[in-house]
Amino acid sequence: MKFTESTVEDAALAWLGELGFSVLHGPEIAPGEMASEQMGFVKVLQERLRAKLTQAELRLVRQRLLELAAQNQDIELCNQAALDGAMMLDRMEDDDARRQSR
Known part of the structure; x- marks a missing residue:
């Protein structure tokens, strides 16, 4: 089965x-643009994402990303995006833990 970027993006949104x-x-x-929240193009607005996600939601999102990667092993790009997302969430949790321990 072949996927386009827009198919994956629409499903994720x-x-x-x-x-x-x-x-x-x-x-x-x-x-x-008027509603812009950033000065340049970056992959994820991490502070905005962190403010919106609870720890339980972070675990749920990471779990779902890893499940998607496992289910779609023939789609290299999807796998990499899911794994990158899970690793980013891990880094965010580590950053939060370091801040709280100070």
């Missing part, structure tokens, strides 16, 4: 919307 996240489209929030 729908899933996040079902979880209660606000889904905004790139042209609305791109740097330079």
Whole structure:
């Protein structure tokens, strides 16, 4: 089965919307636009993501990303994105733990 980037993106946005996240489209929030939250293009607004996710949600998102990677082993890009996402969540949790221990 072949997937396009938009197929994966649309599915991910729908899933996040079902979880209660606000889904905004790139042209609305791109740097330079009125609703922009960033000066340049980066992969994830980590502080915004951290503020929205509880620890339980972080674990759930990491678990789901790893499940997706395991289910779609023939889709290299999907696997890498899921693993990158899980590793980013791990780093965010580590950063939070270090801040709390100070």
